[in-house]
Amino acid sequence: VAVEASSRKFAVRSLRPGGMTMATFGELRRLLADNNATWQALPLSDRTRIKKHPLGVPSAERLVLDAKAPAVDLQAVLGTYTTTNPFLNQRRAEHKLPILEQQRPAHGPGAATRGSANVSPAKSSGAATKAATKTDAAAAGLTLSAVVDWRNRFGTNWVTQVKDQDPCESCVAFGTTAVIESMVRIHHAVWCLRSEGDTHDGLGLKCSDGSWPDTYFDWVKTHGICDPDCYPYQTNNPPYQPCADRSGRTVKIDDYQNVPNFWLLGGITFQKLWIDTVGPITGCMEVWTDFDGYSSGVYHWLNSPKVTFRGLHCITIVGYSDVESCWIVKNSWGSGWGDHGYVKIGYGEVKIDYYAKYGLAHVNPDPWTKRRLHNGNLYESGNGPLHRNFEMLATSGGAHVRHWWRDNSVNGFPWQQASTFAADAAVCPTLTGTTYNRNFEAVYLTTASRLHHWWLDQNNGQWNDGGVFGPTDAAGVPGFIQGNYGSPGNFEVVVKTADSKLNHWWRDGTFAWHDGGRFASGVLFSGASLIQSNYGTPGNFELVCVLNNGQMQHWWRDNSHGMVWNQGPVFGAGISSPPCMIQGQFGMGTEAGIGNFELCVAAGGQAQHWWRDNQGGMSWFHSATFGHDVLAVAGMIESSYGFNLEVVVLRYDRQLQHYWRDGAGWHEGPVIGPA
Secondary structure (H helix, E strand, C coil): CEEEEECCEEEEECCCCCCEEEECHHHHHHHHHHCCCCCCCCCCCECCCCCCCCCCECCCCCCECCCCCCCCCHHHHHHCCCCCCHHHHHHHHHCCCCCCCCCCCCCCCCHHHCCCCCCCCCCCCCHHHHHHHHHHHHHHCCCCCCEEECCCECCECCCCCCCECCCCCCHHHHHHHHHHHHHHHHHHCCCCCCCHHHHHHHCCCCCCCCCCHHHHHHHHHHHCEECCCCCCCCCCCCCCCCCCCHHHCEEEECCCEEECCCCCCCHHHHHHHHHHHCCCEEEEEEEECCCCCCCCCEECCCCCCCCCEEEEEEEEEEEEECCCCEEEEECCECCCCCECCEEEEECCHHHCCCECEEECCCEECCCCCCCCCEEECEEECCCCCCCCCEEEEEEECCCEEEEEEECCCCCCCCEEEEEEECCCECCCCEEEECCCCCCEEEEEEECCCCEEEEEEECCCCEEEEEEEECCCCECCCCEEEECCCCCCCCEEEEEEECCCCEEEEEECCCCCEEEEEEECCCEEECCECCEECCCCCCCCEEEEEEECCCCEEEEEEECCCCCEEEEEEEECCCCCCCCEEEECCCCCCCCCCCCCEEEEEEECCEEEEEEECCCCCCCEEEEEEECCCEEEEEEEEECCCCCCEEEEEEECCCEEEEEEEECCEEEEEEEEEEC
């Protein structure tokens, strides 16, 4: 075997056919011993020192579980963590854990490959590990998956991209934040990016200060954790001054769980069960000098006098492999370290199974995270025990507005009526959630051809009159969003006017509305189709209207250059109602991706579903026609139910009806009530 050392990463050239592989120093020693091989020295080509990356766990005292603590019935704990993720419900059912009954088949992105993704026959690379795993599993009465990797599970990625804590001792902020980000994706079907600086600086820590996972989770339980645009990760010890609307831009958590370690009966098995049926967990480990030079394979500590102890480090465990007898770990030293930022750590190595691990499930995403996933009169809020109730506004008894809601925490998913307000509504309102303390906000066309704003105070559940505004000749369903401009973000509205144009209005932080001008011509219908996409910075405005000839036209405003509205393509035919459009999660391989546009509109008594491929040629495609007696599409969301599309239509008989789409197609839901 010929070896060339470079930054303690060794290229191993076998004298047998087969090429070259990479190995750490410890793995190389074992390889040489197993093959009875000897060293063949070559000149060193690179004497660059290996970088010592920052850590951040100050001591082990807070991380060790009491060996005398009673065993935790983790199956009972997991039973309280109900989920609407259809893939996880299948796994939980196989483990005989309680599930929330589904009204729909378990399908979603990657459903065709769901049965085989990252699942292989149970194997183990060591007899001792295999025996221990079998004993633990037998004690717990479980059959574990042999491999779980949330980077590619059920045909989908659920893990945000690797970040870099350098140069601060803030590993715990990164290890815990990564768990929160993944849990939002797993349990609410939306990418979520959170700020490690929010927790680290919010705790009053400096760049050189470390801490413990439970300290961070305790802080998030009380304060939530905001997005990086509200407060970024910074390494220069700035004063903690987050954005003005932080309360509405924070993901909240109900609680976290100390997942039992090997001291408790079946501890390792229960950790795998948690990863299998809930999601990633955070843990801590010892770091020795040989770990800095890891590049690939399964890491095993090199027991050598030349390898010295550096300290304790917090990481995120995104999976495990009984095939390779290891944990699959997301690190926080950037994507250039290790295996694209990841490392496989052998079971029991560097005390990774000695220190406490933590998981969480019931996360509550903020309106800012979900702002592109809804439009029209339908919204998925953070209300309810599972933080995923449906909220809906509809006209009622003439010009009044009725608030409806669906309890998504109980089987049967009943729709219920809440309060009635207003007396001048001409159409179903356009509803959204905002960063003003997570308040609901709505805008609708009035019977006097104006626009009217109302808002619900989450503190008392009361709807409040926000005032009449806008053009005096409004004549369509308004598009309404909270945009990126300002903090809190401006409100943006686009509506058709009597001259067949589109009129843009916006409200700034002084609560004053401004006329943004008119554009387009020959417009028959405006609709709840206004979104702020993630094209460019801060993100283009996108909308679709219906023209007098029955076709639809896409318009977009480049918010990076001049804020000018641009004509997009014309598509469709025979359209007879306002369109409703969202930007969904399909096509987003990571949180940095751009999701496809999803649009539903009524034509010929049925609803049509269109989508635009935002990864390919930007073309619009008509994918399906569904429903019956459909007068108009009132609202659409992409929900927490496995990326399903949920649609509410207004029928000819003035009744509202629910439809939903999963991987098997569109399904007819219940009639909700009158509008």
